[in-house]
Amino acid sequence: MTVDRVNLPQKQPVLRVVPMPADLNQxxxxxxxxxxxxVDVAGAIxxxxxxxxxxxTVSVNSFQFKQAISVGDIVSLYAEIVHVGRTSITVNVEVYxxxxxxxxxxxxxxxxxxxYVAxxxxxxxxxxxxxNT
Structure with missing residues (x-):
């Protein structure tokens, strides 16, 4: 798997976490x-x-894993509202x-x-x- 090097977005993450050994699979x-x-927590904020x-949360419209995350990685989650309906709010979340x-x-x-639905x-x-109210 190739590593696509990127820069972090020029905005503040809504959540930043570090996974621990208990979060690992086999x-x-x-x-x-x-x-x-x-991602669900970050999108809800x-x-x-x-x-x-x-x-x-009413639906996960799309979810794509691009790279594995390891213990010790600093995981930053960025969330942005992309649509507001009468009762619903759709949010894009990017994880670095x-x-x-x-x-x-x-x-x-x-x-x-x-x-998400209110x-x-x-x-x-x-x-x-x-x-504006």
Whole structure:
């Protein structure tokens, strides 16, 4: 597998984590499920801010693993809202790993798109507030 070296986006990540040995699968790579959970958390952050309250994940529209993540990588997750509907918010999430501190390299490891729905205290759908109110 070739390593596509990239620069980190020129914006702040919504989440930054370092996987630990307990997050590894039998091959020594980080579990895909661990990555998916981090992506869901990262995507929910801008969705909650935009919804001004609770959201629930309703779909994973796309999810692509590009590179493996290893213990010790600094994993940065960037999330951006790409669509707001009446009750839903769609978010793109990009995941980068910074590794090899002797000769640092950054690689894009995952990209995904998720849709969240705004919910009330009872877990029922509610409208997403207008942006300027």
């Amino acid at each position: 091959n020594g790579d980080v579990f895909g499920g661990w990555v998916m959970a981090q 801008p969705a909650m801010r935009r919804a001004r309250g609770r959201v629930a 790993a910074e590794r090899n501190y002797a000769e640092p390299v950054t690689v894009k490891v995952t990209e995904a798109q998720l849709t 919910i009330d205290a009872n877990g029922e759908k509610r409208s997403v507030p207008l942006e």
